[in-house]
Amino acid sequence: MQTTISDEEMKIIGLFKExxxxxxxDTNSFxxxxxxxxxxxxxRQMGIAANANNEPDLYGYExxxxxxxxxxxxxxxxxxxxxxxxx
Numbered sequence: 739m740q741t742t743i744s745d746e747e748m749k750i751i752g753l754f755k756e757x758x759x760x761x762x763x764d765t766n767s768f769x770x771x772x773x774x775x776x777x778x779x780x781x782r783q784m785g786i787a788a789n790a791n792n793e794p795d796l797y798g799y800e801x802x803x804x805x806x807x808x809x810x811x812x813x814x815x816x817x818x819x820x821x822x823x824x825x
Contacts (some may be wrong), residue, residue: 745795750784753796757783777802 744749758780768775778788780802786795795801 746799750796750799753784757785 741822761777761783763778763779765775768778772778772820774790781788784796784801789795793799
């Protein structure tokens with residue numbers, strides 16, 4: 739099955755390649771105590787005013803940076819999996 743990429747998705751990919759790909763966030767001008775500074779940097783690079791809204795930012799898509807934790811309600815995944823324990 740072949741996936742078709744929309745024009746909007748291609749615009750997002752183009753912006754990402756031009757403004758984000760291969761770069762590390764420079765958050766020196768942001769409040770260093772703010773946990774969302776990397777996400778706000780990403781939004782600025784994509785031409786979006788930094789915001790904390792959980793609504794689509796760009797062509798119907800929400801811009802988010804990758805985090806090591808997840809915030810969700812109803813995440814029933816286990817904290818520990820015995821089959822992953824090497825001992």
